[in-house]
Amino acid sequence: MFACASILRPMGLADSGALKGRVALITGAATGIGRASALLFARAGARVALVDVREPELARTEADVRAAGGESTALAADLAQPDDCAAVVARAVRAFGRLDVVLNNAGVGTMVVGGTVESITLEHWDLAQDVNVRAIYLVSRAAVPHMRPGGGAIVNIASVSAFHGSVERPSHAYAASKGAVLALTRVMAASYGRDGIRVNAICPGTIRTRLTADIVERVERAAKEGHGIPLGRVGEPEDIARCALFLASDDASFISGAAIVADGGAMAASP
Numbered sequence: 448m449f450a451c452a453s454i455l456r457p458m459g460l461a462d463s464g465a466l467k468g469r470v471a472l473i474t475g476a477a478t479g480i481g482r483a484s485a486l487l488f489a490r491a492g493a494r495v496a497l498v499d500v501r502e503p504e505l506a507r508t509e510a511d512v513r514a515a516g517g518e519s520t521a522l523a524a525d526l527a528q529p530d531d532c533a534a535v536v537a538r539a540v541r542a543f544g545r546l547d548v549v550l551n552n553a554g555v556g557t558m559v560v561g562g563t564v565e566s567i568t569l570e571h572w573d574l575a576q577d578v579n580v581r582a583i584y585l586v587s588r589a590a591v592p593h594m595r596p597g598g599g600a601i602v603n604i605a606s607v608s609a610f611h612g613s614v615e616r617p618s619h620a621y622a623a624s625k626g627a628v629l630a631l632t633r634v635m636a637a638s639y640g641r642d643g644i645r646v647n648a649i650c651p652g653t654i655r656t657r658l659t660a661d662i663v664e665r666v667e668r669a670a671k672e673g674h675g676i677p678l679g680r681v682g683e684p685e686d687i688a689r690c691a692l693f694l695a696s697d698d699a700s701f702i703s704g705a706a707i708v709a710d711g712g713a714m715a716a717s718p
């Protein structure tokens with residue numbers, strides 16, 4: 448017999464210390480999915496190195512991790528700048544002495560880099576590629592040598608935009624960058640498996656963050672009325688953070704080169 452309801456409540460991966468003793472670098476940690484992941488990974492026992500270009504919001508994430516009893520360091524950086532990508536890895540290793548997990552999450556979205564090939568400027572096209580995929584190459588290039596001794600996990604945030612376009616909200620540069628993230632994830636998984644480094648991607652659907660501020664209420668309303676998202680709601684940043692924690696943890700020990708779609712069933716239900 449169980450004595451009380453709390454015993455019956457299933458324990459999440461974070462509460463079982465899944466990342467105890469590990470060091471995780473999280474990019475785009477100031478807000479949204481990165482912030483939720485920072486809080487969750489720290490709760491799971493990781494020491495977290497938090498990277499973002501938005502300094503005040505990054506400082507808030509760092510303070511909140513610490514207030515919850517976690518260990519973190521904030522690394523302000525613009526990942527569109529190649530030197531910054533290498534520097535954040537070096538600073539994280541200097542701060543914590545090792546590196547086990549990289550969550551490549553920083554990104555610019557449709558509200559900034561939207562449009563078709565005809566309408567997007569070259570500057571915005573380049574920004575999408577530089578932040579969403581080139582930074583993954585550059586951060587990983589700096590990180591892998593530090594992870595190689597003991598193995599580790601790289602989790603790249605892609606998007607369902609890698610799989611389909613949108614008539615109403617075209618974002619060709621964003622989609623191209625996220626398709627490249629999936630390809631890079633697969634080839635890195637093939638190359639680094641022998642080093643014990645697993646590389647996986649997550650493809651979120653519509654998640655309630657700043658990136659979707661222009662559409663989230665409409666999508667949520669439609670979902671509640673039975674359209675678009677079978678699970679009847681948009682995603683929350685924590686939905687993706689939990690998926691990232693799973694992929695970063697030993698529970699995903701035989702998963703590499705995978706792309707997990709986390710979209711409430713939307714792609715499965717699309718005609």
Ligand SMILES: NC(=O)c1ccc[n+]([C@@H]2O[C@H](COP(=O)([O-])OP(=O)(O)OC[C@H]3O[C@@H](n4cnc5c(N)ncnc54)[C@H](O)[C@@H]3O)[C@@H](O)[C@H]2O)c1
Binds near residue numbers: 553
């Ligand atoms: N929200 C969604 O519906 C959704 C869907 C699919 C994929 N994604 C992906 O999820 C990831 C996180 O986005 P989010 O939804 O949490 O939005 P967000 O805007 O809250 O988070 C993105 C973070 O990346 C940071 N960033 C942007 N440019 C940067 C740069 N040059 N250097 C350093 N940091 C930079 C931002 O400051 C921000 O904190 C992105 O890669 C995004 O493409 C989001």
